[in-house]
Amino acid sequence: MLYKGSCHCGNVKFEAEGNIEGLVACNCSICQRKGALMWFIPRTSLKLLTPEEDQATYVxxxxxxxxxxxxxxxxxxxxxxxxxxGNAMAAVNARVLEDIELEAFPVQHYDGRKL
Structure with missing residues (x-):
């Protein structure tokens, strides 16, 4: 299935292809603060619709x-x-995907604080 996603203002847009079988909630220092529910897909299944330079990166x-x-x-x-x-992966924030019901997917809790 093809999903469309974007940030709030629409500056960053993308498409992600695959089947959502479940989401991951992580409690590491950044994920806990973001509140993201992540859907892991191969990086090749994520297509940017806006230039990469329109994004910011934090490591x-x-x-x-x-x-x-x-x-x-x-x-x-x-x-x-x-x-x-060693495979390139993307962790899509499912909260920014259009037309999905987050409650329909099981959520696995990951203890990222232990990393």
Missing amino acids: FNKHVIKHRFCPKCGIHTYGEGTDPK
Whole structure:
């Protein structure tokens, strides 16, 4: 299925393709504050509809995840990193996807504080 997503002001827009089977809520220092519900997909399944330079990036701790957000409205849209096998992945913030009911998906809680 193809999903459309964007930040609040529309400066950052993208499409994500795949089936949402579940979402992840993480309690690490940044995710706890953002309140994002993440949907993990291969990075190749995420297509930017606005130029990458229209986004801002935040990295912290081990600098292995690029947290992408809109520099105008501040909304976190997705993150980029690699899975344990080295595959490029995107963690899409499901809260910015159009026309979905978040309550329809199971949420797995991840203890990111232990990292």
